[in-house]
Amino acid sequence: MTVQENSGKPGIIDCDVHPIPKSLDQIRQYMPKFWRDRFRGGGRGLFYGNPFHGMRQDAIPPDGGPAGSDPNFVRKQLIEEYNIKKAILIPRENSCQFPDLDFGNAIASAYNEWIADTWIGPDNPDGVFKSSIVINHSDPIAAAKEIDRWAGHKHIVQVTTDSGARFLMGHRNFHPIFEACCRHNLPLAIHPGLDGIGINILPSPGNPSHYIEWHTCMSLSFMAHLVSLLTEGTFERYPDLRIVLVEGSSTWIVPLMWRLDMEYKALRYEIPWVKKRPSEYLRDHVRLTTQPLERPDNDEDFLHMLRMMDAEHLLMFSSDYPHWDFDNPKAAFPKLPEKLYNRIFFENAEQFYRLD
Amino acid sequence: MGKHKIGTTSEIQPGQRKIVFLEGLSIGVFNVNGRFYAMKNVCPHQQAPLCKVTGTTLPSKPGEFLYGREGEIIRCPWHGWEFDLTDGRSIFDPHKCWVKTYDVEVEKAEEPPRAETFPVEVVEEHIFVHIHR
Numbered sequence: 001m002t003v004q005e006n007s008g009k010p011g012i013i014d015c016d017v018h019p020i021p022k023s024l025d026q027i028r029q030y031m032p033k034f035w036r037d038r039f040r041g042g043g044r045g046l047f048y049g050n051p052f053h054g055m056r057q058d059a060i061p062p063d064g065g066p067a068g069s070d071p072n073f074v075r076k077q078l079i080e081e082y083n084i085k086k087a088i089l090i091p092r093e094n095s096c097q098f099p100d101l102d103f104g105n106a107i108a109s110a111y112n113e114w115i116a117d118t119w120i121g122p123d124n125p126d127g128v129f130k131s132s133i134v135i136n137h138s139d140p141i142a143a144a145k146e147i148d149r150w151a152g153h154k155h156i157v158q159v160t161t162d163s164g165a166r167f168l169m170g171h172r173n174f175h176p177i178f179e180a181c182c183r184h185n186l187p188l189a190i191h192p193g194l195d196g197i198g199i200n201i202l203p204s205p206g207n208p209s210h211y212i213e214w215h216t217c218m219s220l221s222f223m224a225h226l227v228s229l230l231t232e233g234t235f236e237r238y239p240d241l242r243i244v245l246v247e248g249s250s251t252w253i254v255p256l257m258w259r260l261d262m263e264y265k266a267l268r269y270e271i272p273w274v275k276k277r278p279s280e281y282l283r284d285h286v287r288l289t290t291q292p293l294e295r296p297d298n299d300e301d302f303l304h305m306l307r308m309m310d311a312e313h314l315l316m317f318s319s320d321y322p323h324w325d326f327d328n329p330k331a332a333f334p335k336l337p338e339k340l341y342n343r344i345f346f347e348n349a350e351q352f353y354r355l356d
Numbered sequence: 357m358g359k360h361k362i363g364t365t366s367e368i369q370p371g372q373r374k375i376v377f378l379e380g381l382s383i384g385v386f387n388v389n390g391r392f393y394a395m396k397n398v399c400p401h402q403q404a405p406l407c408k409v410t411g412t413t414l415p416s417k418p419g420e421f422l423y424g425r426e427g428e429i430i431r432c433p434w435h436g437w438e439f440d441l442t443d444g445r446s447i448f449d450p451h452k453c454w455v456k457t458y459d460v461e462v463e464k465a466e467e468p469p470r471a472e473t474f475p476v477e478v479v480e481e482h483i484f485v486h487i488h489r
Binding site: 058327328 | 402404434452
Protein backbone atom coordinates (compact mmCIF):
# COMPACT_ATOMS: atom_id res chain seq x y z
CA MET A 1 0.00 0.00 0.00
CA THR A 2 1.47 3.36 -0.95
CA VAL A 3 1.37 6.35 1.34
CA GLN A 4 -1.07 8.16 -0.90
CA GLU A 5 -3.59 5.32 -0.71
CA ASN A 6 -3.39 5.28 3.09
CA SER A 7 -5.59 8.31 3.69
CA GLY A 8 -6.92 11.42 2.06
CA LYS A 9 -4.63 13.61 4.14
CA PRO A 10 -1.26 14.74 2.82
CA GLY A 11 1.71 12.67 3.96
CA ILE A 12 4.04 14.03 6.63
CA ILE A 13 7.81 14.30 6.62
CA ASP A 14 9.82 12.74 9.43
CA CYS A 15 13.12 14.59 9.80
CA ASP A 16 14.93 12.18 12.10
CA VAL A 17 14.89 8.43 11.56
CA HIS A 18 17.83 6.25 12.55
CA PRO A 19 18.88 3.31 10.36
CA ILE A 20 20.79 0.72 12.38
CA PRO A 21 23.23 -1.78 10.86
CA LYS A 22 22.18 -5.42 11.23
CA SER A 23 25.57 -6.06 12.82
CA LEU A 24 28.98 -4.43 13.11
CA ASP A 25 30.22 -6.87 10.47
CA GLN A 26 27.95 -5.13 8.01
CA ILE A 27 29.99 -1.96 8.56
CA ARG A 28 33.35 -3.72 8.79
CA GLN A 29 33.07 -5.07 5.27
CA TYR A 30 33.47 -1.50 3.97
CA MET A 31 36.65 -0.86 5.98
CA PRO A 32 40.26 -1.60 5.01
CA LYS A 33 41.61 -4.57 6.99
CA PHE A 34 43.58 -2.45 9.46
CA TRP A 35 40.46 -0.69 10.71
CA ARG A 36 38.19 -3.69 10.33
CA ASP A 37 40.07 -5.56 13.04
CA ARG A 38 39.97 -2.59 15.39
CA PHE A 39 36.38 -1.52 14.94
CA ARG A 40 34.15 -2.51 17.82
CA GLY A 41 31.34 -0.02 17.43
CA GLY A 42 30.40 2.00 20.50
CA GLY A 43 29.62 5.62 21.10
CA ARG A 44 28.66 6.67 24.59
CA GLY A 45 29.32 3.08 25.54
CA LEU A 46 29.29 2.56 29.27
CA PHE A 47 28.89 6.20 30.22
CA TYR A 48 25.44 7.54 29.51
CA GLY A 49 22.70 5.25 28.31
CA ASN A 50 19.03 4.69 29.10
CA PRO A 51 19.21 2.19 31.98
CA PHE A 52 16.17 0.29 30.66
CA HIS A 53 15.93 0.45 26.92
CA GLY A 54 17.57 2.67 24.35
CA MET A 55 15.11 1.60 21.64
CA ARG A 56 11.36 1.21 21.56
CA GLN A 57 10.81 -2.31 22.81
CA ASP A 58 8.23 -3.09 20.16
CA ALA A 59 10.55 -2.12 17.29
CA ILE A 60 12.44 -5.43 16.98
CA PRO A 61 11.85 -6.64 13.40
CA PRO A 62 10.04 -10.00 13.20
CA ASP A 63 12.59 -11.24 10.64
CA GLY A 64 15.50 -10.64 12.98
CA GLY A 65 18.13 -7.98 13.55
CA PRO A 66 18.09 -5.09 16.02
CA ALA A 67 15.42 -2.37 16.12
CA GLY A 68 15.74 -0.05 13.12
CA SER A 69 17.78 -2.47 11.00
CA ASP A 70 15.07 -3.68 8.62
CA PRO A 71 13.94 -1.12 6.02
CA ASN A 72 10.77 -3.05 5.26
CA PHE A 73 9.75 -3.28 8.90
CA VAL A 74 10.39 0.46 9.19
CA ARG A 75 8.06 0.88 6.23
CA LYS A 76 5.38 -1.06 8.10
CA GLN A 77 5.82 0.29 11.64
CA LEU A 78 6.63 3.90 10.79
CA ILE A 79 6.06 4.94 7.18
CA GLU A 80 2.67 3.33 6.62
CA GLU A 81 1.48 3.61 10.22
CA TYR A 82 1.89 7.38 10.25
CA ASN A 83 1.38 8.28 6.60
CA ILE A 84 4.97 9.45 6.12
CA LYS A 85 5.87 10.48 2.63
CA LYS A 86 9.58 11.03 3.23
CA ALA A 87 11.82 9.89 6.07
CA ILE A 88 15.13 11.73 6.51
CA LEU A 89 17.68 9.18 7.73
CA ILE A 90 20.35 10.28 10.16
CA PRO A 91 22.85 7.42 10.61
CA ARG A 92 24.74 7.54 13.89
CA GLU A 93 28.23 6.36 13.16
CA ASN A 94 29.84 7.79 16.34
CA SER A 95 33.17 8.89 14.89
CA CYS A 96 34.03 12.33 16.22
CA GLN A 97 34.82 11.27 19.78
CA PHE A 98 37.96 9.27 18.93
CA PRO A 99 41.39 10.78 19.56
CA ASP A 100 42.66 8.85 16.52
CA LEU A 101 41.24 10.99 13.73
CA ASP A 102 42.05 8.43 11.04
CA PHE A 103 39.98 5.88 12.91
CA GLY A 104 37.05 8.30 13.12
CA ASN A 105 37.37 9.06 9.41
CA ALA A 106 37.38 5.36 8.52
CA ILE A 107 34.19 4.79 10.51
CA ALA A 108 32.42 7.71 8.86
CA SER A 109 33.43 6.56 5.37
CA ALA A 110 32.30 3.00 6.03
CA TYR A 111 28.90 4.14 7.25
CA ASN A 112 28.41 6.29 4.14
CA GLU A 113 29.21 3.34 1.90
CA TRP A 114 26.89 1.08 3.85
CA ILE A 115 23.96 3.51 3.57
CA ALA A 116 24.52 3.96 -0.17
CA ASP A 117 24.59 0.15 -0.58
CA THR A 118 21.37 -0.41 1.37
CA TRP A 119 18.87 2.16 2.64
CA ILE A 120 19.29 4.63 -0.23
CA GLY A 121 20.32 1.93 -2.69
CA PRO A 122 18.49 -1.30 -3.48
CA ASP A 123 16.35 -0.97 -0.32
CA ASN A 124 14.81 2.26 -1.59
CA PRO A 125 12.81 1.49 -4.74
CA ASP A 126 10.00 3.83 -3.65
CA GLY A 127 12.42 6.66 -2.77
CA VAL A 128 10.81 7.17 0.64
CA PHE A 129 14.20 7.32 2.38
CA LYS A 130 16.43 10.36 2.06
CA SER A 131 19.71 10.41 3.94
CA SER A 132 22.59 12.39 5.37
CA ILE A 133 26.36 12.20 4.76
CA VAL A 134 28.02 11.38 8.08
CA ILE A 135 31.29 13.15 8.81
CA ASN A 136 33.97 13.11 11.48
CA HIS A 137 33.97 16.81 12.29
CA SER A 138 37.07 16.41 14.45
CA ASP A 139 39.02 16.29 11.17
CA PRO A 140 37.42 19.08 9.12
CA ILE A 141 39.63 18.64 6.04
CA ALA A 142 38.80 14.93 5.79
CA ALA A 143 35.16 15.70 6.51
CA ALA A 144 35.05 18.14 3.60
CA LYS A 145 36.46 15.43 1.28
CA GLU A 146 33.78 13.00 2.47
CA ILE A 147 31.10 15.59 1.70
CA ASP A 148 32.52 16.14 -1.79
CA ARG A 149 32.50 12.38 -2.31
CA TRP A 150 28.81 11.82 -1.60
CA ALA A 151 27.13 15.14 -2.32
CA GLY A 152 25.95 14.14 -5.78
CA HIS A 153 23.95 11.10 -4.61
CA LYS A 154 20.31 11.57 -5.56
CA HIS A 155 18.95 10.53 -2.15
CA ILE A 156 21.35 12.64 -0.06
CA VAL A 157 19.69 15.77 1.31
CA GLN A 158 22.16 16.94 3.97
CA VAL A 159 25.35 16.41 5.97
CA THR A 160 25.14 15.31 9.59
CA THR A 161 27.44 15.44 12.57
CA ASP A 162 27.36 15.32 16.36
CA SER A 163 26.90 18.22 18.74
CA GLY A 164 29.64 16.70 20.90
CA ALA A 165 32.74 18.64 19.92
CA ARG A 166 36.01 20.26 20.99
CA PHE A 167 35.04 23.60 19.52
CA LEU A 168 31.82 25.55 19.37
CA MET A 169 30.29 25.28 15.95
CA GLY A 170 30.99 28.89 15.00
CA HIS A 171 34.74 28.39 15.47
CA ARG A 172 36.85 28.84 12.33
CA ASN A 173 38.10 25.28 12.82
CA PHE A 174 34.93 24.12 11.07
CA HIS A 175 35.19 26.39 8.03
CA PRO A 176 36.28 23.61 5.61
CA ILE A 177 33.06 21.75 6.50
CA PHE A 178 30.86 24.81 5.96
CA GLU A 179 32.60 25.51 2.64
CA ALA A 180 31.91 21.97 1.45
CA CYS A 181 28.27 22.19 2.54
CA CYS A 182 27.84 25.46 0.65
CA ARG A 183 29.65 24.13 -2.42
CA HIS A 184 26.94 21.51 -2.73
CA ASN A 185 24.10 23.44 -1.18
CA LEU A 186 23.61 20.84 1.54
CA PRO A 187 22.39 21.77 5.03
CA LEU A 188 24.36 20.60 8.06
CA ALA A 189 22.32 18.71 10.65
CA ILE A 190 23.72 18.71 14.17
CA HIS A 191 22.52 15.80 16.29
CA PRO A 192 23.46 15.17 19.94
CA GLY A 193 24.87 12.03 21.48
CA LEU A 194 28.62 12.37 22.00
CA ASP A 195 28.66 15.47 24.18
CA GLY A 196 31.39 15.00 26.75
CA ILE A 197 32.40 11.62 25.33
CA GLY A 198 35.97 10.84 24.33
CA ILE A 199 37.70 14.03 23.18
CA ASN A 200 34.46 16.04 23.19
CA ILE A 201 33.76 18.65 25.83
CA LEU A 202 30.71 18.55 28.09
CA PRO A 203 28.18 21.35 27.80
CA SER A 204 27.98 21.44 31.61
CA PRO A 205 30.68 22.41 34.13
CA GLY A 206 30.93 18.87 35.45
CA ASN A 207 29.84 15.34 34.63
CA PRO A 208 26.14 14.65 35.14
CA SER A 209 25.77 11.63 37.43
CA HIS A 210 22.71 10.14 35.78
CA TYR A 211 21.44 9.57 32.29
CA ILE A 212 18.37 11.71 33.02
CA GLU A 213 20.64 14.67 33.78
CA TRP A 214 22.83 14.14 30.75
CA HIS A 215 19.80 13.69 28.50
CA THR A 216 18.01 16.76 29.86
CA CYS A 217 21.13 18.92 29.51
CA MET A 218 21.77 17.99 25.86
CA SER A 219 19.91 21.21 25.04
CA LEU A 220 22.79 23.15 26.61
CA SER A 221 25.07 22.04 23.77
CA PHE A 222 22.65 23.37 21.20
CA MET A 223 22.30 26.70 22.98
CA ALA A 224 26.07 27.16 23.04
CA HIS A 225 26.54 26.09 19.42
CA LEU A 226 23.76 28.34 18.16
CA VAL A 227 25.06 31.42 19.98
CA SER A 228 28.51 30.67 18.54
CA LEU A 229 27.26 30.27 14.97
CA LEU A 230 25.32 33.52 15.15
CA THR A 231 27.93 35.71 16.87
CA GLU A 232 30.89 34.47 14.84
CA GLY A 233 29.10 35.72 11.73
CA THR A 234 29.00 32.26 10.18
CA PHE A 235 25.92 33.13 8.13
CA GLU A 236 27.50 36.34 6.88
CA ARG A 237 30.64 34.49 5.81
CA TYR A 238 28.63 31.63 4.34
CA PRO A 239 25.30 33.10 3.17
CA ASP A 240 24.21 29.78 1.69
CA LEU A 241 24.82 27.79 4.87
CA ARG A 242 21.81 26.19 6.48
CA ILE A 243 21.85 24.38 9.81
CA VAL A 244 19.38 21.96 11.35
CA LEU A 245 19.37 21.39 15.08
CA VAL A 246 18.09 17.83 15.45
CA GLU A 247 16.84 16.19 18.64
CA GLY A 248 17.85 19.08 20.87
CA SER A 249 14.22 20.03 21.54
CA SER A 250 13.23 23.59 20.72
CA THR A 251 11.51 25.70 23.34
CA TRP A 252 14.86 26.78 24.85
CA ILE A 253 15.39 28.94 21.77
CA VAL A 254 12.78 31.50 22.90
CA PRO A 255 14.45 32.95 26.01
CA LEU A 256 17.89 32.34 24.51
CA MET A 257 17.21 34.56 21.52
CA TRP A 258 15.57 37.19 23.74
CA ARG A 259 18.79 37.31 25.68
CA LEU A 260 21.14 37.24 22.70
CA ASP A 261 19.20 39.97 20.90
CA MET A 262 19.31 42.05 24.10
CA GLU A 263 23.10 41.57 24.38
CA TYR A 264 23.54 42.43 20.71
CA LYS A 265 22.00 45.84 21.23
CA ALA A 266 24.79 46.61 23.72
CA LEU A 267 27.71 44.63 22.36
CA ARG A 268 27.36 44.77 18.57
CA TYR A 269 30.60 46.77 18.63
CA GLU A 270 32.51 43.61 19.47
CA ILE A 271 31.07 41.61 16.54
CA PRO A 272 30.48 44.17 13.79
CA TRP A 273 30.21 41.45 11.14
CA VAL A 274 26.80 40.56 12.62
CA LYS A 275 24.76 43.05 10.65
CA LYS A 276 21.30 42.46 12.09
CA ARG A 277 19.72 41.15 15.24
CA PRO A 278 20.87 37.55 15.72
CA SER A 279 17.28 36.26 15.73
CA GLU A 280 16.83 37.67 12.25
CA TYR A 281 19.24 35.10 10.84
CA LEU A 282 17.13 32.16 11.94
CA ARG A 283 14.52 32.07 9.20
CA ASP A 284 17.08 31.95 6.42
CA HIS A 285 19.63 29.71 8.08
CA VAL A 286 18.37 27.58 10.97
CA ARG A 287 15.72 24.94 11.50
CA LEU A 288 14.86 22.80 14.52
CA THR A 289 13.27 19.40 14.66
CA THR A 290 10.49 18.78 17.13
CA GLN A 291 11.49 15.66 19.04
CA PRO A 292 11.65 15.26 22.01
CA LEU A 293 8.72 17.63 22.35
CA GLU A 294 8.87 19.42 25.71
CA ARG A 295 5.13 19.49 26.18
CA PRO A 296 3.98 21.11 29.45
CA ASP A 297 0.72 20.34 31.26
CA ASN A 298 -0.94 23.44 29.82
CA ASP A 299 -1.50 23.15 26.05
CA GLU A 300 -2.27 26.85 25.78
CA ASP A 301 1.17 27.72 27.17
CA PHE A 302 2.68 25.41 24.61
CA LEU A 303 0.85 27.05 21.70
CA HIS A 304 2.11 30.42 22.89
CA MET A 305 5.61 29.00 22.91
CA LEU A 306 5.23 27.80 19.32
CA ARG A 307 4.21 31.27 18.27
CA MET A 308 7.08 32.88 20.17
CA MET A 309 9.66 30.59 18.56
CA ASP A 310 8.34 31.25 15.04
CA ALA A 311 7.50 27.54 14.74
CA GLU A 312 5.58 28.38 11.60
CA HIS A 313 8.92 28.87 9.84
CA LEU A 314 11.49 27.08 11.96
CA LEU A 315 10.01 23.84 13.23
CA MET A 316 10.05 20.50 11.37
CA PHE A 317 8.47 17.32 12.72
CA SER A 318 10.72 14.45 13.72
CA SER A 319 10.01 11.13 15.45
CA ASP A 320 13.53 9.79 16.28
CA TYR A 321 12.32 6.27 15.40
CA PRO A 322 13.31 3.73 16.74
CA HIS A 323 14.72 5.33 19.90
CA TRP A 324 12.94 5.05 23.24
CA ASP A 325 11.93 8.72 23.28
CA PHE A 326 10.18 8.41 19.91
CA ASP A 327 7.43 10.98 19.35
CA ASN A 328 4.22 9.60 17.91
CA PRO A 329 3.17 12.15 15.23
CA LYS A 330 -0.50 11.47 15.98
CA ALA A 331 -0.15 11.95 19.75
CA ALA A 332 2.87 14.07 20.68
CA PHE A 333 1.33 17.45 19.86
CA PRO A 334 -1.85 19.06 21.14
CA LYS A 335 -4.36 19.94 18.44
CA LEU A 336 -2.81 22.59 16.18
CA PRO A 337 -4.49 25.04 13.82
CA GLU A 338 -4.40 23.42 10.38
CA LYS A 339 -2.05 25.97 8.84
CA LEU A 340 0.51 25.50 11.62
CA TYR A 341 0.13 21.73 11.51
CA ASN A 342 0.88 21.69 7.78
CA ARG A 343 3.92 23.92 8.21
CA ILE A 344 5.41 21.79 10.98
CA PHE A 345 4.50 18.38 9.63
CA PHE A 346 5.54 18.76 5.99
CA GLU A 347 5.71 22.20 4.40
CA ASN A 348 8.78 23.49 6.24
CA ALA A 349 10.74 20.31 5.52
CA GLU A 350 9.63 20.16 1.90
CA GLN A 351 10.86 23.68 1.31
CA PHE A 352 14.03 23.34 3.37
CA TYR A 353 15.16 20.06 1.83
CA ARG A 354 13.78 20.95 -1.61
CA LEU A 355 11.80 17.73 -1.70
CA ASP A 356 9.12 18.79 -4.13
CA MET B 357 -20.32 -2.48 28.10
CA GLY B 358 -20.90 -6.06 29.08
CA LYS B 359 -19.39 -8.95 30.83
CA HIS B 360 -16.98 -10.97 28.66
CA LYS B 361 -15.46 -14.32 29.27
CA ILE B 362 -11.83 -14.05 28.17
CA GLY B 363 -10.40 -17.41 29.12
CA THR B 364 -9.66 -19.71 32.03
CA THR B 365 -7.38 -19.13 35.00
CA SER B 366 -5.05 -21.87 33.81
CA GLU B 367 -4.28 -19.83 30.66
CA ILE B 368 -2.77 -16.94 32.62
CA GLN B 369 -0.30 -18.08 35.24
CA PRO B 370 1.12 -15.70 37.90
CA GLY B 371 3.38 -13.19 36.11
CA GLN B 372 1.69 -13.79 32.75
CA ARG B 373 -0.77 -11.75 30.77
CA LYS B 374 -3.21 -12.12 27.91
CA ILE B 375 -4.12 -9.31 25.50
CA VAL B 376 -7.75 -9.42 24.40
CA PHE B 377 -9.85 -7.26 22.14
CA LEU B 378 -13.24 -6.38 23.66
CA GLU B 379 -15.81 -3.93 22.33
CA GLY B 380 -13.16 -2.23 20.19
CA LEU B 381 -10.63 -1.93 23.02
CA SER B 382 -7.29 -3.65 23.42
CA ILE B 383 -7.09 -4.80 27.03
CA GLY B 384 -4.36 -6.61 28.94
CA VAL B 385 -5.45 -9.13 31.56
CA PHE B 386 -2.78 -9.89 34.15
CA ASN B 387 -2.25 -12.45 36.87
CA VAL B 388 -0.42 -10.70 39.72
CA ASN B 389 0.44 -13.25 42.39
CA GLY B 390 -2.84 -15.06 41.87
CA ARG B 391 -5.08 -11.98 41.57
CA PHE B 392 -6.37 -10.81 38.21
CA TYR B 393 -6.36 -7.26 36.87
CA ALA B 394 -7.36 -5.74 33.57
CA MET B 395 -5.93 -2.58 32.09
CA LYS B 396 -6.36 -0.71 28.82
CA ASN B 397 -3.45 -1.64 26.57
CA VAL B 398 -2.81 1.99 25.55
CA CYS B 399 -0.39 4.39 27.24
CA PRO B 400 -2.04 7.78 28.00
CA HIS B 401 1.20 9.52 26.94
CA GLN B 402 1.41 8.72 23.22
CA GLN B 403 -0.79 5.66 22.84
CA ALA B 404 1.97 3.04 22.85
CA PRO B 405 0.93 -0.57 23.58
CA LEU B 406 1.63 -1.16 27.29
CA CYS B 407 2.95 -4.68 27.54
CA LYS B 408 5.89 -5.13 29.92
CA VAL B 409 5.48 -6.00 33.59
CA THR B 410 8.20 -5.41 36.12
CA GLY B 411 8.91 -4.21 39.63
CA THR B 412 10.34 -0.77 40.28
CA THR B 413 12.37 1.46 42.58
CA LEU B 414 10.29 2.76 45.48
CA PRO B 415 10.47 6.38 46.68
CA SER B 416 13.58 6.55 48.88
CA LYS B 417 16.20 8.78 50.45
CA PRO B 418 18.88 10.30 48.13
CA GLY B 419 21.37 7.60 47.19
CA GLU B 420 19.16 4.82 48.45
CA PHE B 421 17.60 2.18 46.22
CA LEU B 422 14.64 0.13 47.44
CA TYR B 423 13.32 -2.34 44.92
CA GLY B 424 9.82 -3.69 45.18
CA ARG B 425 6.34 -4.22 43.74
CA GLU B 426 7.68 -7.09 41.65
CA GLY B 427 5.17 -7.99 38.95
CA GLU B 428 2.88 -5.09 39.85
CA ILE B 429 4.28 -2.27 37.74
CA ILE B 430 3.80 -1.79 34.02
CA ARG B 431 6.54 0.09 32.18
CA CYS B 432 5.61 1.54 28.80
CA PRO B 433 7.88 0.06 26.09
CA TRP B 434 8.36 3.49 24.51
CA HIS B 435 9.10 6.22 27.05
CA GLY B 436 9.15 4.02 30.12
CA TRP B 437 6.26 5.66 32.00
CA GLU B 438 5.34 3.46 34.97
CA PHE B 439 1.81 2.48 36.01
CA ASP B 440 0.53 0.51 38.97
CA LEU B 441 -1.15 -2.56 37.53
CA THR B 442 -3.49 -2.90 40.49
CA ASP B 443 -5.21 0.47 40.07
CA GLY B 444 -3.91 1.97 36.81
CA ARG B 445 -2.35 5.01 38.51
CA SER B 446 0.93 6.34 37.13
CA ILE B 447 3.85 6.15 39.56
CA PHE B 448 5.20 9.61 38.72
CA ASP B 449 1.87 11.45 39.24
CA PRO B 450 -0.91 9.16 40.49
CA HIS B 451 -3.43 11.98 40.89
CA LYS B 452 -3.23 13.45 37.41
CA CYS B 453 -2.17 10.57 35.17
CA TRP B 454 -3.55 7.04 34.99
CA VAL B 455 -4.61 4.25 32.65
CA LYS B 456 -8.18 2.96 32.63
CA THR B 457 -8.66 -0.31 34.46
CA TYR B 458 -11.54 -2.77 34.35
CA ASP B 459 -13.10 -5.00 37.01
CA VAL B 460 -12.19 -8.65 36.72
CA GLU B 461 -14.32 -11.46 38.13
CA VAL B 462 -13.23 -15.06 38.38
CA GLU B 463 -16.07 -17.54 38.35
CA LYS B 464 -15.95 -21.25 38.73
CA ALA B 465 -16.35 -23.00 35.41
CA GLU B 466 -19.55 -25.11 35.11
CA GLU B 467 -19.02 -28.82 34.97
CA PRO B 468 -19.62 -29.92 31.39
CA PRO B 469 -22.48 -32.39 31.02
CA ARG B 470 -21.31 -36.01 31.22
CA ALA B 471 -22.94 -39.34 30.75
CA GLU B 472 -23.12 -41.39 33.93
CA THR B 473 -20.20 -43.83 34.12
CA PHE B 474 -19.47 -46.92 36.22
CA PRO B 475 -16.23 -48.70 37.20
CA VAL B 476 -15.25 -51.68 34.98
CA GLU B 477 -13.19 -54.77 35.95
CA VAL B 478 -11.87 -57.49 33.61
CA VAL B 479 -11.46 -61.07 35.02
CA GLU B 480 -10.37 -63.80 32.66
CA GLU B 481 -11.67 -61.72 29.76
CA HIS B 482 -15.16 -61.41 31.19
CA ILE B 483 -16.01 -57.72 31.66
CA PHE B 484 -17.95 -56.69 34.74
CA VAL B 485 -19.53 -53.40 35.22
CA HIS B 486 -20.01 -52.38 38.79
CA ILE B 487 -23.07 -50.48 39.57
CA HIS B 488 -22.89 -48.50 42.79
CA ARG B 489 -25.84 -46.49 43.82
